[in-house]
Amino acid sequence: MQPTTRTIPARRGMTFLEIVFAVALLGILSATLLGAANSMLSRQKHEQRSLACCELANRLILQFLDDRDGMPDPSQPLTYGGDRYRWSLEESYLSFQPSRPPPAVEGRPQRGFENFRIFYVRVWLDDPSGSPGSVTPSVEVSRMYDVTAVFRNPDALEHMLGTEAGRRRITESSTGVPLGLPPLAPASNGGGERPRNNR
Structure with a gap:
């Protein structure tokens, strides 16, 4: 009895155009x-x-x-x-103009805006x-x-106390008397x- 050989079909490979398309993609x-x-x-x-x-x-x-x-x-x-x-x-x-004047504080001049x-x-x-x-x-x-509001934080107040201009601003803010802005x-x-x- 003659042995039979089994033929395995070859797999289909990629064509040149398919390779080019894949690389481009x-x-x-x-x-x-x-x-x-x-x-x-x-x-x-x-x-x-x-x-x-x-x-x-x-x-x-x-x-x-x-x-x-x-x-x-x-x-x-x-x-x-x-x-x-x-x-x-x-x-x-x-x-700007306030809708109503600010209330006056006794013993202190009224400040504007x-x-x-x-x-x-x-x-x-x-x-x-x-x-x-x-x-x-x-x-x-x-x-x-407000240029007269000098008590923003302790560090700023300490720095102002060390300069003449700062002390003037503190005095102005405390007394309400303008000493020059x-x-x-x-x-x-x-x-x-x-x-x-x-x-």
């Missing part, structure tokens, strides 16, 4: 995923820098309220988180090209304050061009 998929990852990283970096602008603006506000004479040089950028930021500050008088001011702090990422665009991370924060802070542009989307 893999390249398109990789490019899409890489683009999405880069977009997410860029957005995250932008948000981190915007948050840094907010943090610097808040610090500048607190320093302006506590010690305006110790503000950093506006012509020099501020370094934060490995990046450089520019800032500007503008102060103006605040004019002429002591209130408002200032704007702007912080933006320092663009090396010198021409920041509308997508430059930036923030603008405004704050209204501090001049408006000079406007500063931070030594660089502000983003066009800023105020």
